[in-house]
Amino acid sequence: MPKGKKAALVAAMELFSEKGFDGTSTVQIADAAGISQATIFKYFHTKQDLLLAIVKPVMENFFPHYRDEFFDGIHNCETLTGMVDFMVHDRYAFISENKEAVKIVIMEMMTSAEMRGLFVKLVSAKDFDFLGELLHEFRRTGEIRDDIDAAGIVRIIAGQMIVYLVQANFTPVLVTHEDQDLQLICEQIVRTIKK
Structure with missing residues (x-):
């Protein structure tokens, strides 16, 4: 280049x-x-072309790779607690390592229909049912509540993670012990979705 x-x-x-x-x-x-x-x-x-040159490769190339690694990690977990622990720590590490790109993608998804369309296309790819696979993995433990669906799992976990990331970035005084905080988040999620 x-x-x-x-x-x-x-x-x-x-x-x-x-x-x-x-x-x-x-x-x-x-x-x-x-x-x-x-x-x-x-x-x-255009400036929009510059933005897409940053975001498109991240979404098109890295997303499938990280998606596959993510599901391999979940598949290796035997319990609901193990899956939640893996998801929270894995996604937190991913976001921490790719903070700038993640911030750009999130900000642009809120304002750009083109960016939202690209994200939906990746998540709902015909060759991989992300939400269906996620629910299958969680159901295989036999520990998850029957009324929780895949979208619910994502909302519950993402909600906890987003609030924690906002605290870490905008009110760092609230984040004093990262490992303990992440463990508490895992415990709260498990209590919410476990039978």
Whole structure:
């Protein structure tokens, strides 16, 4: 990849995650990358094209890979507690390691129909039923409540994780013992979904 293109992508990722897509100008990206605006537009016709150049590969290439690793990890768990513990720790580690890209994807999914469409396409791929497979794995332990469906599992776990991530990023004084906090989250989730 040419140096100018790579510099634009790196600077855009940092600025988009910090200031949001709409709060970032191509002038700011060029300044942060140490290149001219003309160099940005040489590789990307619009700022939206630059955003998609960051997000599309993450979603199209990394999502299936991480999805498969994720389900391999769940499949190796024998109990509901083990599955929840794996999900919470695995997703927390993934988000922590990919914080900038995750922030960009989340912010853009809230405002961009194109981004939401790309995400829905990935989650509902014809070759893999994400929600169906997730429910199958949780049901195989025989420990989950009968009234909990796959969407419910995702909402319950994601809700706990999102609130914790917001606390960690915006009110870090509330997050004093990460390992203990994650363990408590796991215990709360298990109490909510267990028979």
